[in-house]
Amino acid sequence: MMALCGLVLALAAGAAPAAAQGKLEAQYEATLAGIPVGKGAWNIDIQDDVFSAAAAGGTSGLLKSFTGGSGTGASQGRVVGGALVATGYQASTTTQKKTEEIRITLDKGNVKDFAILPEPPVDPDRIVVTEAHRRGVWDPMTASLLRVPGTGDPVAPEACHNAAPVFDGRMRYELKLDFKRMETVKAEKGYRGPVVVCAIYFVPIAGYIPDRPVIKYLAAQRNMEIAFAPIAGTRILVPFWLKVPTPLGPAMLEATSFITAPQPPRVAKTQ
Numbered sequence: 001m002m003a004l005c006g007l008v009l010a011l012a013a014g015a016a017p018a019a020a021q022g023k024l025e026a027q028y029e030a031t032l033a034g035i036p037v038g039k040g041a042w043n044i045d046i047q048d049d050v051f052s053a054a055a056a057g058g059t060s061g062l063l064k065s066f067t068g069g070s071g072t073g074a075s076q077g078r079v080v081g082g083a084l085v086a087t088g089y090q091a092s093t094t095t096q097k098k099t100e101e102i103r104i105t106l107d108k109g110n111v112k113d114f115a116i117l118p119e120p121p122v123d124p125d126r127i128v129v130t131e132a133h134r135r136g137v138w139d140p141m142t143a144s145l146l147r148v149p150g151t152g153d154p155v156a157p158e159a160c161h162n163a164a165p166v167f168d169g170r171m172r173y174e175l176k177l178d179f180k181r182m183e184t185v186k187a188e189k190g191y192r193g194p195v196v197v198c199a200i201y202f203v204p205i206a207g208y209i210p211d212r213p214v215i216k217y218l219a220a221q222r223n224m225e226i227a228f229a230p231i232a233g234t235r236i237l238v239p240f241w242l243k244v245p246t247p248l249g250p251a252m253l254e255a256t257s258f259i260t261a262p263q264p265p266r267v268a269k270t271q
Contacts, residue, residue: 020082021264022046022233026190027257028057033249036060040253044145046234047263051084052076053141069095075141077106082235084147085109089139091169102169110135114169129172129207137167143175146228146237154235157182159228160198171207175200180225185240191258195227195240221245229255233262 023045030038040057058070071093077086089104098118105113111134143166148154160179165172177198186192202218209215218224224244228237241254 020046020079020234020236021048022231022236022260022262024231024238024258024260026238026255026259028253029256030057030251030253032246032251042238044231044236044238046079046084046231046236049079050077051079051145053145055141069093073141075139077142082147084142084145084236086139086142089141089169091140104139104167104169106137106139109137111137111167114167116169120170123209125209125211127206127208127210129167129170133172133206134167137165137172140166140168144239148235148237150235154237155182155194155196155228155230157196159196159237165205172205173208174203174205176203177201177226183227185227185229187240187255187258189257189259191229191240191255191260193229195229196237197225197227200224200226200242218244229258230260232260 024043026042028040028042029036030040038057038059040055042053042055044053045051052074053076054072054074056070056072071091073089073091075086075089077084077088079085085108086106088106089102091102093100101115101117103113103115103117104111114134143164146159148156148159150158157179160177163174163176165174177200180197180199183195183197184193185195199222201224202221204215204219221244224242226242227240229240230237239253239255240258241252244251
């Protein structure tokens with residue numbers, strides 16, 4: 001579940017209207033070969049000068065009986081010239097065996113501090129993450145907010161023409177997008193309208209063990225797809241669904257509820 005949520009991309013460049021403000025409340029369901037295996041929620045709040053995003057999810061159905069687990073993630077930061085500039089990221093995952101927390105502090109895209117609690121043992125086979133790898137990066141949560149420059153409709157093929165460097169506290173990787181097609185979606189509750197579908201490619205850089213089968217599998221995949229829908233009142237797109245082929249069948253994360261609305265500019269308080 002958390003690995004699927006992490007396979008998303010952001011755009012950093014371009015200008016956006018100064019009064020781009022909106023809110024999203026979404027519910028997602030994860031399936032494997034058509035069988036429900038997890039559920040999650042995602043709340044995003046974008047103001048004129050600050051933003052916050054928080055997600056929570058866990059296994060469900062038959063999978064919960066075997067590998068029960070849950071996770072949360074959150075990021076927050078400033079809105080500068082329309083761009084989302086994260087200052088902090090926190091994530092926590094709990095399984096039947098352990099609980100792990102990750103914390104990252106950022107300054108203008110550079111990692112100032114990070115920690116994994118409890119601290120994991122050093123694995124000599126893991127490719128070392130250097131200080132250079134932690135500069136000019138996105139945290140996984142902010143990297144899921146795709147910002148489209150310009151003044152036209154943000155739900156367009158141009159949204160897919162980019163790539164992003166991501167540091168998740170353990171691994172440094174690149175996520176690249178290519179345009180595939182336009183589609184129309186209909187959530188059970190909320191959004192009905194167009195989405196832009198992108199091919200998504202995972203490129204590991206550091207912090208991973210090269211012989212791990214899951215890393216090899218994801219890096220070799222050329223059939224992963226992600227569909228982006230808009231947050232009303234902004235030029236920000238977020239994932240509506242994500243499809244990843246697996247040996248057990250297609251894994252899919254899809255919004256069942258996608259409620260979004262623009263927000264009026266905040267009015268300064270007067271005496």
